[in-house]
Amino acid sequence: MKAYRYLMAVPALAFAANAFAADPVIVETEAYRWAGDTIFQNEFKAWAVSPYELKSTYKGRPGYYMPVDQSWKRKNDLSSYPKLKSNNLLHEALYNMALDEMVNAVEPDTTLRTGKEWSGVWTRDVSYSIILSMAYMQPEASMISLMKKVNPSGQIIQDTGSGGAWPISTDRLVWALAAYEIYKVTGDRKWLEKVYPIALRSLEKDEKTVMSERGLVKGETSFIDWREQSHPKWMQTVDISQSEAMGTNVMYAATLRAVGEMAQVLGKKREADKLFAKSDALAANIDKTFWMPDKGYYGMYTYGRGSRILNPRAESLGEALAILYDIAPKEHQKSISENSPQTPFGAPVFYPQISDMPNYHNNALWPWVASYWTLAQAKAGNERGVLEGIGSVYRPAALFCTNKENLNLDNGDIFTELNSSNMLWCLAGNIALTTRVLFGIHFEKDGLVIEPFVPEVLAGKRTLEGFPYRGAKLDITVEGYGNSVKELIVNGKNIYPEKGKLIPAKMLKNGGDIIVRLDNQPIPEMKVNSVPNVKAPLTPVTWLANNPALDGEGVPVNNQLEWNPIEYIAKYIVLKDGEPVAETRETSYAAVTPGEWQVIGVSGSGVQSFASEPRSNRPTVIVEFPGETVRMKSAEVSYLPEAAIAGFTGAGFVETDRSSAPAEVTVDIPEEGVYSFSLRYANGNGPVNTENKAAVRTLTLDGNKAGTIVMPHRGRGNWNDWGMSNQIVLPLEKGRHTLGVRYLPEDENMNISTNHALLDHLRVEHVK
Incomplete structure (x- = not known):
């Protein structure tokens, strides 16, 4: 039997000889090993005592707010759910633990709780x-x-x-x-x-x-x-x-x-x-x-x-x-499977990581995402990818004796900004590895398709008894290994290949016994893009300055793009209007022509930083709204400021809520061309990171809808914190035009009741 591994300079301590050394290795990476019914990671191990009990020796980071469980025993009656019989005890125990935690997740009102630490739907x-x-x-x-x-x-x-x-x-x-x-x-x-x-x-x-x-x-x-x-x-x-x-x-x-x-x-x-x-x-x-x-x-x-x-x-x-x-087109699916970066602990949320950001979505594996990735690897036919995918979910589930929310990709620990046990989508993904990969159960609108994907190292016989489907119960048995069906026997009759792999729903209305025999042929070999857990360079900070040597006719202009140096950078890429225009090792560039400028840092290994904040030296006009005030009056306001509003330009601001009349300005366009329009606004109806009171408006041009303006929260009660809305880019003819800001039915936000902001002025930029 094959066992897949990609070992790179593994410490001798990692997989020392032990009582389980003779167990067959199922999957092994630089980070951990799954052998028989045991998971090993450095000096720690986790193993199945029985189908309903797990034990672990793992010890988490000292001082972390969340303790590590070192055992799991079944707490709930699981008799009404499909029973798994497998030739691997750890597989059975992890499946049963997911069922046990699933029962915990069903609230008294019959909704599904998001996680132990996350209430609600x-x-x-x-x-x-x-x-x-x-x-x-x-x-x-x-x-x-x-x-x-x-x-x-x-x-x-x-x-x-x-x-x-x-x-x-x-x-x-x-x-x-x-x-x-x-x-x-x-x-x-x-x-x-x-x-x-x-x-x-x-x-x-x-x-x-x-x-x-x-x-x-x-x-x-x-x-x-x-x-x-x-x-x-x-x-x-x-x-x-x-x-x-x-x-x-x-x-x-x-x-x-x-x-x-x-x-x-x-x-x-x-x-x-x-x-x-x-x-x-x-x-x-x-x-x-x-x-x-x-x-x-x-x-x-x-x-x-x-x-x-x-x-x-x-x-x-x-x-x-x-x-x-x-x-993705078929030709791209195989490429994605083989080329998407995979770290020693599994599929990263994204890759490469952000170097100056703590671990949560960044520098993390989320087991439910890894489960989706494993399902995709099975569909693409990648045996090694499937094994490493299953291992990436089973390792933390076994070591932490629960289905955790996310894991640190540097060391596999739960040390992240936030975490939870009994996480709904992670336990759901754990179950799916059994039902959707090893049993290959797929639902269609008119029936059931069963296409198991069983790596050779997991060959054997496994059964799901009492699987629910359209009011009936099915007993499903998969024998052998591979990803090609040899026989599909439904209630004693082989329907494959004559009738295909789709079992019509009506054939199963009274339940049934399904046996799938695989062809026991090697799955065509595919690669996995195994990579170290790389962090990208820091993002350059840029600004536009005046370079007297480049001034035209003695008029100062912002024509020198400058940025801070980044350590260990091989080169910088300069962008104008989203397109590369130069590569340099300097920290400045002559931005002679008007445009929107950015810089990307590139490491010696070719890893790119984020692009810097766009800096524009295009011609710009500010247009104030008529009828401005300095006080708010709207009944929609959730957080009234104690002091008068400050920080606006001109005479004041215009307040807009769902019942407000359209706010309009006239703009004289000096020449035909493409222009961008954005609003300077304030929205103190909620914090930056949560709630649901983003202000949404329609921008009209000469009475016709031109685009949607989005004005998110900028902090609860922060009415003096002014920012810019999104830009709407429009081609305009020379002459006078009327721009309007109005509320239409499609602008209704998730809060419904509060959809409110302050408008300071309209910014007009000549794009080209």
Whole structure:
């Protein structure tokens, strides 16, 4: 039997001889080893005592707020859930521990609790958990939980998030993917009739507000909702609202197809065709925008201000979803599988890491993300990738005797900014490794597909007794190894290959006994991109200064781009309007022509820093609003300041809430060209990192809708903290134009009641 490893200078202490030394090695990396029923990491080990008990010798970082459990014993009655029989005791114990913690996660109101330390239902957490395994393990709780995340307008709720939730965070549509998964498991048409209009309304709202001019979804990377953890420090929440995240776009393309299939089942062919076409167009756009041929995988997100560039980091969930939902073309799926960076502890949330940021999303493995990545590796046919993926989830589950939220990639410990035991999506991912990989169970709208992926080192016979499917119970047995089915026996009759791998739902309405025999042939070898856990260089800090030698006709202009030196940098790349224009080892550059300027640092090994904050030396005009005041009066204001508002320009500001009249200004455009428009605003209705009161408005040009203005929170009660909204770029003819700021129905935010901001002035920049 094969055992996969990529050992690099392992300390002799790591895997010292012990009583378990004769056990077969299942997977081994530089960081840990799984042999037989035991996980080893340096001087620590964890092992299965029985199918219902684990023990560990692991000791966590001294002084960390969260203690480490060194044992697990079953606490709940698991007899109503599928029973696993495996030839590996550790596998059985970790599966049963996930079931045990799943029962803990069901609240008295039959909703699914996010984690031991995280109460309540969160849209993305519960949705990703449902897709992994809760749809079939907890269908009733899954339905109830999803319906808790629908607002009074009949739309999906975007949970509190950076700068005031939607439209800075825009991954709420994963709810629809989860809702459709429940239908495929249950076949409940009434459920489909209930959720389809909710999904459709939410899609239609987003189409009016969060689609970029390039046809991509704007907003934060799905689930990575702590802005400092995955973005350069200069990026404010308004900048994040305008970025285009690969993972969110992949999820969105998958959702469009899922909602199209809902329409198809409900007999709405015209609507289905439109949704399928939109999904295909978005998938093509994703591939065009994010694919990096030199790296062989997708970039993480686009970012900038007037111009966008691609952050070349790999992001594991987005890469995995691109494979699982066939958003990536077939030829790219194998490339993603083989080239996405994998650290000794497993799939990073993203790679490389941010060097001056603590561990949470940054420098971390989240086991549920690793589970999605493992499912994707199975679909791509990567045996080594599957083994290392399973190991990356089983290692922490065994050593910590619970399904933790996230792990530090430097040492595999739980020492991160926040953490939780009994984490819903992590236990759901643990279960999915058994059901969706080793048993290969996949749900379709009209039946069940069973395509196991069993690495040779895990060859043998395993059974799931009492697996729930559309009101019936199934006993499923998988024999052998490989990823090719030799026989598919349903209730005593082999239906493969004559009738294919899809078992019609009607064939299973009374339950059944299913035996899958694999062909016991080696899976074609594929590589894994095993890399050390690298941290990227620091982000340069840039500014524009006057260089008298470059002044025109004695007029000072900001024509010298300067930046701080970064240690251990091989070179700097200078960008103008998002395009490289020079490489240098100096810390200044002559920015002679008007534009938007940035700098990227590159290490000696070729790892790039984030691009610096954009600095513009384009011609700019400030236009004040008429009828300005210095006091707030709106009933929507949540946090009234004790002192008068300060920090505005001109005579004061204009207050805008849902019932306000449009705020309008006239602008004289001196010549035909392309101009950008942004608002200087204040929003003290909430903190920078959470809640849901982002102010959203429509910008009109001469009475016609021109774009959406986003004004996130800037701190609770911080009405003197003024910032810039996003930029809207428009071609304009010479002459006088009227710009308006108004509230339209599509501008309704997640709070619904409070959608309020102060407007200082309009900034007009001549782009070209």
